[in-house]
Amino acid sequence: MNNSRRDFLKVGAAASAAVAASGTMTGAFAKEFAARTEKIPHASHYGPFHAHVRDGKIVDITPQLDSDANPTAMVKGLADRVMTDSRVKYPCVRKSYLEGKDAGDLRGKEEFVRVSWDKALDLAADAIKKAQAKGGNQSLYNSCYSGWAHPGAFKPNALAGRFFNQIGGAVGTSGEYSNGAAGPTNPVIVGDMEVYSIQTAHEQIIKNTKVMILWGADLYKCNRIGWFVPNHRNIDAYEEYKKAGIKFISIDPIYTTSASEFKADWIKIRPGSDVALMMAMMHYLYKSKKYDANFIKKYTHGFDKFLPYLLGKEDGIEKTPEWAEKLTEIPAATIKELATTMVDNRTFIAGNWSLQRAHHGEQVDWSIITLASMIGQIGLPGGGFGFSMHYAGGGDAASGKATVGGVPQGGGNKVNVNIPASRMSDLLLNPGKTVTFKGGKVTYPKIEVMLSAGSSPIGHQPDVNELVGAMRTLDTIITVDPWWTPTAKMSDIVFPATTTMERDDITQGMSYAQDRLFAMKKVVDARYESKDDYWIFAELAKRFGKEKKFTKNRTTMQWIERLYKRSYAKKKMKIAFEDFWKEGVVKYEVPDSARNFVRHEAFRKDPIKNPLKTESGKIQIFSEKFDAYGYDDFKGHATWFEPAEWLGNxxxxxxxxxxxxxxxxxxxxxxxxxxxxxxxxxxxxxxxxxxxxxxxxxxxxxxxxxxxxxxxxxxxxxxxxxxxxxxxxxxxxxxxxxxxxxxxxxxxxxxxxxxxxxxxxxxxxxxxxxxxxxxxxxxxxxxxxxxxxxxxxxxxxxxxxx
Incomplete structure (x- = not known):
């Protein structure tokens, strides 16, 4: 056993105290611990928790067991978020930048200089004003589109957007990394992105599903975290899956945590060939006449235009199981057996998001939807497909009750340029370049100033070396963050932000269940010279004469109380804000009807009265809209394209x-x-x-x-x-x-x-x-x-x- 694992398993005084504080230990020790510490509620992407504070320091983190059914070890990691060697302790400016030298090529290579807050704020405001004078607001790039910084209402990306909107706007982001390919595709095909939609309830899966296909989806691992605050009730549901005797099949190059837990059959597919496998399954179902022709006729549009491609009449390549065997390295007999298993049993296809983060990723969800249409179980209890069973508690029954939302960005962005999320390097390196996007075109402006808050582009953007080179072409890079992230180290001006445990905030439980409101109470005083993101952006706005417009003369606590007033807890349950804040949590009841939810059931029952929001009101196996785009690498129907970089090359x-x-x-x-x-x-x-x-x-x-x-x-x-x-x-x-x-x-x-x-x-x-x-x-x-x-x-x- 290596040292790190040995250390992890040690049970010291702090661990014992954690057990005592969580209510699983009684006696004098527990009483002493409780008497000498303050227990403060807070919440995170890993679950709700209590911070135990003594003499102004966090001595332990324990889960809120009433709101977290199966806590993760990651909650314990939050104890390191306040006091760590990687904290940005005070405002800093890169040495050459502070000296007024044009030395962007030294970003990431030289030291920083500690400066006052006023100095750093003035430098940032001056850089923005200089860029506005030179190239207008379209020379400003707000790179912090991601809201994953924390689950609270005061998300750094929202505050950055609110600031820029007060001063005329900035270049922003269209789409996202999580579902950049599926996001623009699925709404045209099935009338909804699907990736963020409420999924068929666990109760319906348990009662009705006979076979679940884990097509790259790792339910156990990915549901450990959430966009808001996870409750981890999915783990209990998965135990019921096992008892129900559902047969699991995992199509994945990795035998995942979920495959292991469910004892799934493992189909070891070659990466990048999933669409070829789907095409072969569809070909077999059609030729064997095992597909649901009635479903295709009643609920889909354009199958007759897709069929010539499937049969090879369009490109001379018939998409047979034998053809796919060479691409996928899955035997043709296995492909036929898999297709037969899916049509002979009530089957749920649990798709994932990673497959669409690949060359021609738009084809994956489209192909799954087309395959599911041929199987014919869409809208039936326990059947069809879902692209969000692995995300934010997918399958949880939803309360349907209003939560609190977040601080709005407001209007005022006069810059009508939003780049696709993954095109950051392309934008910075190629001003004036025009790219195609969703049937239209985007022309890149010349960027002078880039701002990052609550996220690190050097981490989520591809080809880091290319990105670093691109960032060195800019006039100014400003970062707002609690830690010296890789992006902060590549910046010119760095503002030290507080962690969530050093300020107050508010949030909700789960994206779908929405069954809780959580107070994210300030746990400890701000360390070093760090300030809240809200204060930082308000101070920047002040330097443009926009402070009052940014803050609306509200403190953070006034914002929090205002957001709370929108909630079901205030409007219907009549719980006073003061009572909520004191308790730290409000629980919503989930109606029994939500446990009967089946995705696409209404469409299935009556496609005339409940049409999909598509061109035809049906599932678009063929889309005239997409076909009209005229792209060589994206057609009017799902298509197998060979990846540019894969083992088949x-x-x-x-x-x-x-x-x-x-x-x-x-x-x-x-x-x-x-x-x-x-x-x-x-x-x-x-x-x-x-x-x-x-x-x-x-x-x-x-x-x-x-x-x-x-x-x-x-x-x-x-x-x-x-x-x-x-x-x-x-x-x-x-x-x-x-x-x-x-x-x-x-x-x-x-x-x-x-x-x-x-x-x-x-x-x-x-x-x-x-x-x-x-x-x-x-x-x-x-x-x-x-x-x-x-x-x-x-x-x-x-x-x-x-």
């Missing part, structure tokens, strides 16, 4: 013989918590693990526990080897989100010492239509790492006292 695979996938982290939300002790549970010698099969480990001469270099033409990273039978040959996995740490910051394109997978991923877009990320379309090789330097990812840069 023999020439490229000879150079880089391993397909890298980068799943969501087991112990983080993206990069969050990577600078906390809880990561020691799974890191290997302080680096992100790389999972590899025993056969491939032997082939490349690497051993479990050693550090290797993973590389391709775009970059290289260090990672710790984990040899496992839970990944197929030819595939390796590095979970996304490790903090980027250049091995030698003085050099360009140096390898990452920490294991940030996006040093290896490509900025190639999914297609001309969605322009989304293709992070899962990447080939690599590995080799011995040689001599390695300490990983400095979680250390502050050198700072000079101003």
């Amino acid at each position: 023999k020439k490229l695979a000879a150079k880089y013989p391993l397909h890298l996938v980068s799943p969501h982290p087991t112990y983080r939300v993206h990069s969050q918590l990577d600078n906390t002790w809880v990561q020691n549970v799974h890191k290997v010698q302080g680096r992100e693990p790389i999972r590899i099969s025993p056969n491939d480990a032997k082939k490349f001469g690497v051993r479990d526990g050693e550090i290797v270099e993973v590389y391709n033409d775009r970059g290289s990273v260090l990672a710790g080897v984990v040899v496992t039978n839970t990944i197929r040959d030819g595939v390796v996995a590095i979970e996304e989100g490790a903090w980027y740490s250049p091995d030698d910051a003085s050099k360009d394109k140096t390898r990452c010492n920490s294991g940030q997978a996006n040093l290896l991923t490509s900025s190639r877009p999914t297609s001309s239509m969605a322009q989304a990320t293709t992070a899962n379309t990447v080939l690599v090789s590995i080799k011995k790492a040689g001599v390695v330097q300490p990983n400095l990812a979680y250390s502050a840069p050198k700072i000079i006292e101003g």
